[in-house]
Amino acid sequence: MLPLTMMKLVVRFAMIFVFSVLVGYFVLSKYIKYGIEETGNEIEKNTQIPATSGVMDKESAEESGHYHMNMDNNLHMYTSPKLKRLEEIVLAVVACGDRVAETLVMLKSALIFSQVHLRFIVIADDDLIPSFKEKLKEWTTILPNKFVFEVHPINFPLQGNTEEWRKLFKPCAAQRLFLPTVLGSVDALLYVDTDTLFLAPLEEIWEHFGKMNSSQMAALTPEHEDHATGWYNRFARHPYYGPLGVNSGVMLMNLTRMRQFSWNEYVVPIYKEYKLKITWGDQDIINIIFHFHPDKLYIYPCRYNFRPDHCMYMSVCTSAEEEGVAVLHGNRGSFHSEKHMAFRAVYRAMEEYQLGTDPYMNLLLVMKKYLEETTSSNCGKVSYIFTKAAEKFIREGDFVEDEQEEEN
Numbered sequence: 211m212l213p214l215t216m217m218k219l220v221v222r223f224a225m226i227f228v229f230s231v232l233v234g235y236f237v238l239s240k241y242i243k244y245g246i247e248e249t250g251n252e253i254e255k256n257t258q259i260p261a262t263s264g265v266m267d268k269e270s271a272e273e274s275g276h277y278h279m280n281m282d283n284n285l286h287m288y289t290s291p292k293l294k295r296l297e298e299i300v301l302a303v304v305a306c307g308d309r310v311a312e313t314l315v316m317l318k319s320a321l322i323f324s325q326v327h328l329r330f331i332v333i334a335d336d337d338l339i340p341s342f343k344e345k346l347k348e349w350t351t352i353l354p355n356k357f358v359f360e361v362h363p364i365n366f367p368l369q370g371n372t373e374e375w376r377k378l379f380k381p382c383a384a385q386r387l388f389l390p391t392v393l394g395s396v397d398a399l400l401y402v403d404t405d406t407l408f409l410a411p412l413e414e415i416w417e418h419f420g421k422m423n424s425s426q427m428a429a430l431t432p433e434h435e436d437h438a439t440g441w442y443n444r445f446a447r448h449p450y451y452g453p454l455g456v457n458s459g460v461m462l463m464n465l466t467r468m469r470q471f472s473w474n475e476y477v478v479p480i481y482k483e484y485k486l487k488i489t490w491g492d493q494d495i496i497n498i499i500f501h502f503h504p505d506k507l508y509i510y511p512c513r514y515n516f517r518p519d520h521c522m523y524m525s526v527c528t529s530a531e532e533e534g535v536a537v538l539h540g541n542r543g544s545f546h547s548e549k550h551m552a553f554r555a556v557y558r559a560m561e562e563y564q565l566g567t568d569p570y571m572n573l574l575l576v577m578k579k580y581l582e583e584t585t586s587s588n589c590g591k592v593s594y595i596f597t598k599a600a601e602k603f604i605r606e607g608d609f610v611e612d613e614q615e616e617e618n
């Protein structure tokens with residue numbers, strides 16, 4: 211009997227104990243939670259002060275999913291908060307004079323192949339800005355969430371010699387030399403001349419950032435593949451990179467590293483010292499800088515900057531023969547010239563292609579058809595190199611009409 215009553219007593223005490231612990235915990239937790247919330251509010255109030263009193267900085271803006279402001283008022287940006295910055299490739303171009311149409315064909319080609327989110331930075335003459343904004347805005351409705359864009363006016367960080375820089379080469383080409391300063395919040399970008407076309411995804415080019423070592427801040431292709439036809443080795447009156455110089459038409463730029471290197475501080479003195487000896491403007495300045503700092507430059511193969519020189523006499527770009535052209539560079543007007551039929555054929559097909567329609571039927575097949583008409587030219591004889599990379603990414607039947615909507 212005794213053990214039984216003892217047991218009952220113990221159980222009763224245990225129940226009372228458990229009950230009071232539960233009540234105590236409930237009351238205490240309410241109090242603690244309230245306390246935390248109080249402090250939380252304080253922190254929030256404090257952080258909100260700078261955000262509401264001034265321009266939102268990029269990081270905090272991105273965190274909150276809103277992203278409207280940047281460096282200047284001319285900027286128009288359309289962003290999707292869904293996509294993070296790390297998944298984004300930045301493509302920059304400088305367009306002046308009569309280059310609007312050509313630049314838009316290049317930007318269109320970037321949208322066709324790339325699977326990642328793109329950010330276009332267009333720097334243009336004041337009177338060209340409305341045309342870019344209008345067309346790019348139209349494209350954002352055809353390809354929603356595929357890309358964002360910014361259009362900036364030409365801007366030189368120097369005082370005084372703006373006119374001198376403008377006249378240095380083709381109008382405003384020197385702008386590119388100042389991108390590390392002008393685009394102070396951008397880490398890295400792919401810069402291309404307006405007379406380029408993508409025939410492979412931008413991801414394939416961007417990958418080379420990952421292959422650079424810690425001292426390399428830019429990637430370029432050689433100006434030539436062989437000594438016999440090289441320009442720099444035969445004619446240059448100034449220092450240049452490597453045995454044959456580099457072409458600057460398709461340039462991966464790690465702006466962070468260029469700023470760390472104080473890139474801009476090299477540009478002006480080099481220009482002053484060599485201005486009477488340079489022929490190709492900004493490209494020569496880039497060659498001179500990397501002549502003195504070869505460890506800072508990464509060289510990628512010619513298929514990333516394929517020019518008429520690579521096929522007009524004979525096919526000399528091995529990487530393009532093997533894997534196809536990734537970026538076509540119609541320099542010296544070859545996209546618009548009868549002399550370079552194959553280059554013109556590719557450009558024409560890209561120009562006629564309507565974004566949002568089947569790229570197999572309306573781009574690849576059309577391009578092949580136009581290229582077939584150029585087999586009398588040396589470049590036309592090796593026309594497979596123009597479509598080889600593109601064929602890997604554009605396949606028959608892959609395109610579905612409402613694909614874009616499904617993805618989003």
Ligand SMILES: *[C@@H]1O[C@H](CO)[C@@H](O)[C@H](O)[C@H]1NC(C)=O
Binds near residue numbers: 398464465467
């Ligand atoms: C550019 O360089 C900086 C500094 O070394 C590095 O943190 C960043 O990841 C680089 N950007 C790219 C795209 O490689």
Ligand SMILES: *[C@@H]1O[C@H](CO)[C@@H](O)[C@H](O)[C@H]1NC(C)=O
Binds near residue numbers: 424504505506
């Ligand atoms: C990076 O590569 C270049 C070219 O091969 C070389 O000159 C340089 O010393 C390398 N830098 C580092 C930090 O390894």
